[in-house]
Amino acid sequence: MKYFMAKIRQKEIINAIFIIVFVSAFVLxxxxxxxxxxxxxxxxxxxxxxxxxFPRSGIYASIILTFIFERFFTLVSIFIGRTEWKLYPIDIxxxxxxxxxxxxxxxxxxxxxxxxxxxxxxxxxxxxxxxxAAGIISGSSFALSFSAVKYYTFYPILYFVIRALFQSREHLxxxxxxxxxxxxxxxxxxxxxxxxxxxxxxxxxxxSTEGIRILAFTHAFYLSLTxxxxxxxxxxxxxxxxxLFWLSFIFMALSIIGIVGSLMRHLWxxxxxxxxxxxxxxxxxxxxxxxxxxxICAILIIIxxxxxxxxxxxxxxxxxxxxxxxxxxxxxxxxxxxxxxSGDESFSWRGTVWSEGIxxxxxxxxxxxxxxxxxxxxxxxxxxxxxxxxxxxSLLVILVQMxxxxxxxxxxxxxxxxxxxxxKKEKDWIDYAVIALSVNYSVAFLFQPYLETNMLAIFFxxxxxxxxxxxxxxxxxxxK
Numbered sequence: 001m002k003y004f005m006a007k008i009r010q011k012e013i014i015n016a017i018f019i020i021v022f023v024s025a026f027v028l029x030x031x032x033x034x035x036x037x038x039x040x041x042x043x044x045x046x047x048x049x050x051x052x053x054f055p056r057s058g059i060y061a062s063i064i065l066t067f068i069f070e071r072f073f074t075l076v077s078i079f080i081g082r083t084e085w086k087l088y089p090i091d092i093x094x095x096x097x098x099x100x101x102x103x104x105x106x107x108x109x110x111x112x113x114x115x116x117x118x119x120x121x122x123x124x125x126x127x128x129x130x131x132x133a134a135g136i137i138s139g140s141s142f143a144l145s146f147s148a149v150k151y152y153t154f155y156p157i158l159y160f161v162i163r164a165l166f167q168s169r170e171h172l173x174x175x176x177x178x179x180x181x182x183x184x185x186x187x188x189x190x191x192x193x194x195x196x197x198x199x200x201x202x203x204x205x206x207x208s209t210e211g212i213r214i215l216a217f218t219h220a221f222y223l224s225l226t227x228x229x230x231x232x233x234x235x236x237x238x239x240x241x242x243x244l245f246w247l248s249f250i251f252m253a254l255s256i257i258g259i260v261g262s263l264m265r266h267l268w269x270x271x272x273x274x275x276x277x278x279x280x281x282x283x284x285x286x287x288x289x290x291x292x293x294x295x296i297c298a299i300l301i302i303i304x305x306x307x308x309x310x311x312x313x314x315x316x317x318x319x320x321x322x323x324x325x326x327x328x329x330x331x332x333x334x335x336x337x338x339x340x341x342s343g344d345e346s347f348s349w350r351g352t353v354w355s356e357g358i359x360x361x362x363x364x365x366x367x368x369x370x371x372x373x374x375x376x377x378x379x380x381x382x383x384x385x386x387x388x389x390x391x392x393x394s395l396l397v398i399l400v401q402m403x404x405x406x407x408x409x410x411x412x413x414x415x416x417x418x419x420x421x422x423x424k425k426e427k428d429w430i431d432y433a434v435i436a437l438s439v440n441y442s443v444a445f446l447f448q449p450y451l452e453t454n455m456l457a458i459f460f461x462x463x464x465x466x467x468x469x470x471x472x473x474x475x476x477x478x479x480k
Contacts, residue, residue, distance in 0.1 A: 015054045016178070019061035022046045023089060027069050027076070035079045044092050051096030055104060056165050058097040060178035062090060063462075066455055067182030070218040071204065074455035086147070090454060094158070101161050112164055117420070117468060120413040121156060127406050128152035135371045144372035148389045148401070148452070155457050162465025172430055172466070176229055183226035186219045187251065190258035199262075213263045218455055220262030221444065224271045225459060227255040228440055232278060232433035235289040252293070253300040260331070266447035274440035281422070282432055350447070352379050353391045360388075361400040368403035375400075394451040414442065417464055420471040434466040 026043035029036055051058030065073045078085040104110070128149050135145040166172050193199035193214030205217040215223075230252065239245045259267055279290050356375050361368060374385040389397050399407040421435050441450070441460055450456040 012054050012057045012060070013174070015050050016057040016060040016064075019047045019050050019057060019093070020064055022050075023061070023065055023073065023093070024069075026089070027065075027072050030076060031072055035076075037078075037080065040078065044089060047089075048092055048096040051093050052100040052103065055097045055100030055161070056171065056174075058093055058100065059161070059165065059462075060174065062093055062097070062458070063175075063178045064182040064185070066090065066458065067179070067219075067222045068185045070201070070216070070455050088454065090458070091154075094155075097161060098157060101164050105164055110164065110167075112160075117413070117416055117471060118160070118163075120409060120416065121159060124406065124409050124413060125153050125156055127402065127409070131368075131371055131402055131406075138370065142372075144387065145370075148371040148387075151389075151451055151454070151457050152398075155454065156461055158458055158461040159465040159468065162462055163468055166466070166469060169428075169430070172469070175466075176233070176430070176433070179222075179226050180230060183223055183230075183255065184251070186215075186223055186258070187254050189219050190215055190223075190254050190261070193258075193261065205264075214261035215258040217262055217264050217267075217448075220259050220264055220267055221456065222459075223255045223258050224267050224274075224440060224444075225437060225463075227252060227259070227271065228274050228278065228436045229433040230255075231275070231290070231293065232282075232429045232436060234293060235282065235286045236429035236432075249293075249296055249300060253297045253304070256297060256301060257304065263331070266444055269447075270440045270444035273443045274436045277439045278432060278436040281435060348379065349377075350392055353377050353386060354393060354396060357388065357391050357393075357396055357400045361403075364403065366403050366405065368399065368401045368406070371401055373401070389452040390449055392448050394445040394449060396446075397449070397452060414438075414464070417467040417471060418442075421467050424470060430466075431470050434463060434470055437463045438467055 022043045026036075026040050029039055047058075047061070051061075074088055074090045076089055078087055105112070132145055132149040132153075136142055166175060189200055193202075198212050199215045199219075201216045201219075202213045230248070234248055234252075239248055259271060279287060282290065353375065356377055360373075360375055363369070369388065371388075373388050375388055375391065377384050377386055388401055391397055391400070395407065395410075398410050418435065418438050421431065421438070424431060441463055445451060445456075445460070448456070451460060
């Protein structure tokens with residue numbers, strides 16, 4: 001049996017690589033030459049079939065593909081003639097994973113024990129579906145309403161998929177390993193941003209202040225997740241091989257540089273809160289390791305800064321010197337904006353939009369205003385109608401669209417999971433990691449449309465699926 005299971009696990013990894021290769025072929029061709037329907041059909045059909053046969057492989061591949069290609073994997077529409085179909089590659093892969101999970105459960109006669117934690121999410125999904133129906137009846141735009149509700153009905157299925165497929169510690173280890181593998185790829189983007197004097201794909205999220213970022217917002221968010229998880233692993237697992245030991249520190253130091261260099265202030269906050277939470281909940285021996293790691297990472301970052309400063313002094317008129325100066329000024333401007341919120345365009349925009357959203361919500365506090373609606377925003381000469389789901393605060397979006405009852409159920413879902421994970425007495429590095437990751441996301445999604453963007457939303461359901469697995473272990477009296 002052990003030999004058979006080892007072969008299955010090996011096949012899962014190999015098939016994850018094949019899925020990545022097939023999808024990458026289409027994504028790269030689409031980026032370079034435009035949409036090619038025959039290639040799309042062949043690549044996605046192969047990936048879809050493999051995801052059905054090996055759904056865990058589909059999950060591993062989806063994480064890595066999202067980490068590397070972000071919107072070029074998650075937001076590419078199908079074009080047939082002049083008609084655009086917003087069925088994205090990640091959706092097709094996810095549908096295959098769902099079918100594969102159902103087949104897996106039936107063939108192996110796996111029974112998933114449900115309790116009130118799962119029921120809370122089921123209620124939220126049903127309520128979201130009812131809001132879609134109500135919106136259609138009331139005359140709201142079906143396209144906008146369906147696009148909004150998909151994130152509260154379709155992607156939450158990923159939570160149940162994670163629960164069903166990842167029942168062993170080895171499976172969980174492989175899940176985190178896939179995330180770490182994707183993060184290593186993102187480090188190439190960090191180095192590119194430094195050497196190029198600006199990050200790749202950073203134009204999709206322009207800054208509200210002057211500055212050059214070395215890493216795109218989405219890539220920085222993915223790095224923030226893997227940094228928290230990897231740190232949890234590192235302080236519990238002794239890495240004795242010297243080369244691997246120092247490569248681990250380089251990984252963490254470059255991740256920090258990428259996150260800081262993305263100039264996304266809410267990520268600085270979310271990472272800070274999640275690391276503080278991790279430090280607070282880990283045992284005393286691991287606290288000591290945490291502080292040692294922090295010191296070494298700080299030293300490595302200082303060394304990198306000194307080297308950069310040294311070369312800028314040797315080559316005062318070089319592009320690298322100009323970039324280093326601009327980057328330093330950008331960091332000062334972004335950090336200084338915390339002390340002058342009223343003068344910051346981004347803070348001002350959010351404050352106005354949130355205020356207008358709350359005003360709309362107060363007109364119908366119990367039920368909310370529904371899906372597919374717009375909010376009128378005026379800031380001086382600026383006047384725009386903003387779709388409710390784009391107000392840059394996922395929790396507020398749920399409150400405004402679906403009312404206090406739905407928002408309360410959603411918060412109940414979140415905090416019940418986190419509280420149950422905290423209550424488990426015997427924890428290992430994965431248990432601590434998922435708690436810190438849930439805190440990370442809970443802070444970050446208050447400042448951007450995380451749950452309303454598929455390349456960000458999927459990680460909420462993956463994280464809380466992992467938290468639910470931790471909760472299951474707590475229910476079973478520490479069963480590992």
